[in-house]
Amino acid sequence: HTDWNFDSTAARRDQYYAASLTRFTPFRDPIVFKKGQGQYLWDTEGRKYTDLLGMNVCISVGHSHPRVVAAAMEQAQELTHCTTMFYHPTPAHLAEELAATMPKGHDWVVHLTNSGSEAIDLAMTMARTYTGNLDLLALRTAYHGPTAAAQSITGIAGWRHPGMPGNVAFVPEPNQYRGIFGEGTAPYLDEITRTIQTATSGKLAGIFVESVQGYGGIIAMPPGYMSGAADRVRAAGGLYIADEVQSGFGRTGDHFWGFEADGVVPDIVVMAKGLGNGFPIGAVVARKDVAAPMAEKFMFHTYGANPTSAAAARAVLAVMRDEGLQENARAVGAKLLERLQDLKDKHSAIGDVRGKGLMLALEFVTDRDSKTPDKEMTAEVFEACRAEGIILSKSGPFQQCLRMVPPLCLSQEDVDHVTTSLDGALSAAANLRR
Ligand code: PMP
Secondary structure: OOOOOHHHHHHHHHHHOOHHHHOOOOOOOOOOEEEEEEOEEEEOOOOEEEEOOHHHHOOOOOEOOHHHHHHHHHHHHHOOOOOOOOOOHHHHHHHHHHHOOOOOOOOEEEEEEOOHHHHHHHHHHHHHHHHOOOEEEEEOOOOOOOOHHHHHOOOOHHHOOOOOOOOEEEEOOOOOOOOOOOOOOHHHHHHHHHHHHHHOOOOEEEEEEEOEEOOOOOEEOOOOHHHHHHHHHHHOOOEEEEEOOOOOOOOOOOOOOHHHHHOOOOOEEEEOHHHOOOOOOEEEEEEHHHHHHHHHOOOOOOOOOOHHHHHHHHHHHHHHHHOOHHHHHHHHHHHHHHHHHHHHHHOOOEEEEEEEOOEEEEEEEOOOOOOOEOHHHHHHHHHHHHHOOEEOEEEOOOOOEEEEOOOOOOOHHHHHHHHHHHHHHHHHHHHHHO
16 A cells, blocks of 8 residues: 655654655655656646656657557566576667667677666776776766765765865866856867866876766866867877766757767767666666776676666657657657747846757856856745646756656647746745845
């Protein structure tokens, strides 16, 4: 028997969830969700919400997509789990299908994990093993996951805990709105070279780059940054590792992978979230020669390559293709961006509007000249939207951005609903301050 009552659910959480888990409840009035379909969610009272957060970017093809659920169900009924020490065709098919999404010209191989941060850990070990070097570069407003290794390359202080492993130097994020060198790519690339010379041994294992930073506040790497960073890091013996956990799977619209926007060919690609549409799965896809030295020691994730999640992921790839969801992300994302830009013209609290495809953000400032981050305004608009049935996420190092990463099936009608609600929320918040 599951007790759906809100108060007893809250009480149970308070009593039995560890503090490490309870802090991450961003809503003033939390919600108990009961059901999901497409881009919508329903709470226990039957209230409908538009999910612009995609359950934190996990939901790529839509909540509880019938084809994904059926694929996982059929597999779970036949054989729920089969570790990689035995052979099973489903994860092997998935590996083939993921390798086929990578740039031509290399042999790509796949190591399936249970989550994004495990894949990040593995990519770190792989890069260090292949190059024989320890030092890594990462970006200052990067987020790469909660495990100790992933935290060690996570730049945002709020996500880092004491005692994380070292050998990591951070470079400034090429944020075109408030980055320390302003607009452009070259000064940020020069800083990579300077950082290699002054803050590392000079010999690198690699650099980790989110093609579009998620928790950093939707920071797309500017033209030339990814390829320029790869050149500089490779000159120091290191690898280029793309974290596509948020920006992958057609989310940016123009491309299936975020790194493709810059023509860079990574040595390692890390993915998770949208791959499983809610089923737990992650993957490292690497050049075959880069992955080869890992054969020297064991590396095995108990649930990695489990056929149930792999069956779900295969269905996700098929649905993405059959329903044209990357194209939908491009078209609907462009419309949403346009409408957000209209809102910026109308509301001075919005300092910046940015992103691509269905990976977008609004950034709030107290005034446009000083660009002082406005965390309070962000929170007010966030709560007002929630009251209107729109689920967003606060992000950015100052919690000054509203991030939008909905399921890729978002419709034009949703765009109208969301932007009308945002408009109302912004006017109400501005009136409150008068
Ligand atoms: N990289 C990025 C860019 C992420 O956003 C996340 C998760 N928010 C991770 C890695 C870690 O993934 P997971 O939570 O599946 O461990």
